[in-house]
Amino acid sequence: MMAFLAESGLGTQELKARAARLDALILDPSIAGSEEALRLASHLAAKAFETKSAIAKRPKYEFLLWLTGKTDIRSALARSAPKDPKDILIVVFDEQKKHALEALGAKEKKKPLEKKADALELEGISLSRTRN
Numbered sequence: 001m002m003a004f005l006a007e008s009g010l011g012t013q014e015l016k017a018r019a020a021r022l023d024a025l026i027l028d029p030s031i032a033g034s035e036e037a038l039r040l041a042s043h044l045a046a047k048a049f050e051t052k053s054a055i056a057k058r059p060k061y062e063f064l065l066w067l068t069g070k071t072d073i074r075s076a077l078a079r080s081a082p083k084d085p086k087d088i089l090i091v092v093f094d095e096q097k098k099h100a101l102e103a104l105g106a107k108e109k110k111k112p113l114e115k116k117a118d119a120l121e122l123e124g125i126s127l128s129r130t131r132n
Helices: 012-021 035-050 059-068 073-080 097-103 119-126
Strands: 002-008 024-027 088-092 106-108
Touching: 012 024, 024 059, 035 059, 035 119, 059 073, 088 097, 097 106
Parallel strands: none
Antiparallel strands: 002 088, 002 106, 024 088
8 A cells, every 4th residue: 555645637526436447545635644544544454354354345445444434435435535636645555656646647746644643543543443
């Protein structure tokens, strides 16, 4: 998994359609405050597939469920949908970064994601599937 901030000249609907054809997600940058949060969601998604406890059938959607703290893909997609194509977070799974940027009509921003996460952000991700 690779993640990077970018901007695209395409509309939001076109971005979603192209991302669906790739093994990628187009997200609002506010959904993940750091690389650490993204790595945790990726780790938990991989672990869910290993233990056969995954909710989603595709790893990218399992990742999204963990990242958003949701248990259904539609609400996770709605919560993480980008509001402005000029400010997007691209998360790529098993694809080359250059290919994803070209396919999405995007260019990478120079501003990197934060390296470290807020403790509450990580706690929210890791506890998102606990039941009361």
